[in-house]
Amino acid sequence: MPVITEVDEDVKLRVGPKGDGPDAAAEVVKDDVSEETSKGSRAMKIDGSGDDDDDDSDMPPLESFDAADDESSADKATKKKEKKIVIEDEEPQKEVDxxxxxxxxxxxxxxxxxxKPGLGKDSRPQRCNWVVLNVKGTLEDGTVFEEHKDWRIILGDMETVCGLDITLALMEKGEIAxxxxxxxxxxxxxxxxxxxxxxxxxxxxVELLDxxxxxxxxxxxxxxxLSIGDAKRERGNFWYSRGDYSNAAHCYRRALDFLDDMGLNLSESPADLQLLLDTRLKVYNxxxxTQMKMKAYDAALKSVDFVLKVQPNNVKALYRKGKILADQGNYSEAVSVLKKALKLExxxxxxxxxLSRLxxxxxxEDRVERAMYKRMFGGSNSSDAQESSKGSRFSKIRNWTLVVGSAVVAAAAVGVAAYRHLGAI
Structure with missing residues (x-):
């Protein structure tokens, strides 16, 4: 981080090496400052070291030094407006022992x-650049465990071990290190x-050839x-087998970038297009x-749904979808999905x-739900309560019907008896 020195009037800051070391220091140049005005001037100075990161958030707070305690706020504001800051920065060098x-x-x-030095910093590779390498890997006893000639990889895609991937970004074209x-x-x-x-x-x-x-x-x-996408799929499988699910997921996503059908020439043979699709579905599976291992269930559900959209009877995808839904607590849908998978195999x-476990x-879950309804409706679940209510209303109607019917029959019997009696007279 460059060192910033703030003074009033015209100021020029030059950030450069301090001595022979890598740290940066600020040199303040001020012309034509008289003794009469020096008493009323105010300076604020910050010293820092030359880090790789030039973010100002790591700077300590500014410290102000007032020449006179009784200086008015208006004078301070006026002087602050007059300050001019110019920074000439140089990239600090990393320390070499x-x-x-x-x-x-x-x-x-x-x-x-x-x-062997390379062609300079401007020739260093950037992330996602192709790099062409000669590489020989050895153990501390000199045993060679890995060797590549004209090896072409993409920087940052975890196609080699993490330490080497990081350090390649600091190499220059033509450098041997x-x-x-x-x-x-x-x-x-x-x-x-x-x-x-x-x-x-x-x-x-390592020799960085290009x-x-x-x-x-x-x-x-x-x-x-197709070749690059399948190679990245295999690299993802390598990281997955080692339990490094973050790197595996990265490799699988990069594989999908190459296996996407956007921009494809549809004049390719149907067999080639089918091979691309099959490889892409393998990657999604x-x-x-991997996302299930990372407990990223929402992302995993999207990935598996892509497979099932193309191959609705893909048993492996159905099984994984059932597992995902179960992990999300959706047992009903999970059971339905696994029943379909079991029907196929x-x-x-x-x-x-x-399926038995789910x-x-x-x-x-159903028993808990029934018990909850039972507590809510005072000893019976909702359906029982509804049936009981219906039965109670029916019983009341039936009883009133019997009473009214009995009354009508009794009245009719009285009428008949009276009629007979009058006829006899």
């Missing part, structure tokens, strides 16, 4: 040493069979898009599984087991 090692992250673990990668930024606690043991420190000898911006995926030839035990959860 006496043996030529650059501490990339500042922790002393990830290090880089230039063996040795890079030391700690285990946590390499193959970690698992290692990589057959040569890389768990927690192994790695050494890479770097250039990547074309838009839709501008690439069909076969190249794998992305769904009735002998698949994992679907049978999951049926038990659904029944328990």
């Amino acid at each position: 006496e043996d030529g090692w650059l501490d990339v992250l500042g922790s002393g673990e990830l290090k880089k040493k230039v063996i 040795e890079i030391v990668v700690p285990a946590r930024l390499g193959y970690g606690d698992q290692g990589k069979e057959p040569d890389v043991l768990p927690k192994a420190k790695l050494h890479f000898y 770097t250039y911006p990547a074309k838009d995926e839709s501008d690439l030839p069909f076969q190249e898009r 794998n992305l769904t599984a 009735p002998d698949t035990k994992i679907i049978q087991q999951e 049926m038990w959860h659904k029944e328990r």
Whole structure:
């Protein structure tokens, strides 16, 4: 971060190296300042160090030093308006030790040493650029575990270990460097069979042959898009198998960028187009599984629905959708989805087991719901209460009908008896 010094009137700040070190210091130049005006002047000065980040948020608060305590607020405001600040910045250099090692992250673990200089900073690759490399990876005892010639990868796409991916951005075109990668930024606690043991420190000898911006995926030839997309799918599978779900998800998303059918020439053969679609559906299925591992259920549901939109009878997708819905607490819909999957593959035990588990959860949920209705309606659930109410109304109507009918019959009997009696007279 450059150092900023603020003074009144005309001021020029030049930010440059301090001594032989990497820190930046501010030099303040002020012309024609007389002794008569020096008493009334006010300066504010901040000293800082030359960090890589030139964000002003890390600067300490400004400290003001007033020459006179009784100076009026109006005078201070007037002088503040007269201040002019000019900053000439230079990018600070990262510190290299006496043996030529650059501490990339500042922790002393990830290090880089230039063996042959490159063409300058302007030739460094940017994220998402293609880089062409010669790479040799060795263990501390010199065992070679990895070697590539004219290896073409996209920077930032996790096509190599994290430590190497980070450090490549600091290399220049034509540069040859040795890079030391700690285990946590390499193959970690698992290692990589057959040569890389768990927690192994790695050494890479890298030559950056070329770097250039990547074309838009839709501008690439069909076969190249298919090849790159499938390679990224396989790389995603590699990270998934290691339990690194974040990197796996990143690789799967990048694979989909290349396997998208936007911009495709429909004159491609139907077999090729079908191959592209099938590969894309594989990626979506794998992305769904990864998002489930990350408990990103909403995203996983969108991914699996894309598969089912194209292949509604894809059993693997139906099974995963059922699992997602269950994890979201939607047991009714989950049971319905798994029943469809089981109908398609009735002998698949994992679907049978999951369906049995969800049926038990659904029944328990239904019992809880019935008990809640029972408490709400005073000892009976809603349907029972409604039936009871209907029965009570019917019973009352029936009783009144019987009373009225009895009265009518009695009146008729009295009338008949009277008629007979009068006839006899």
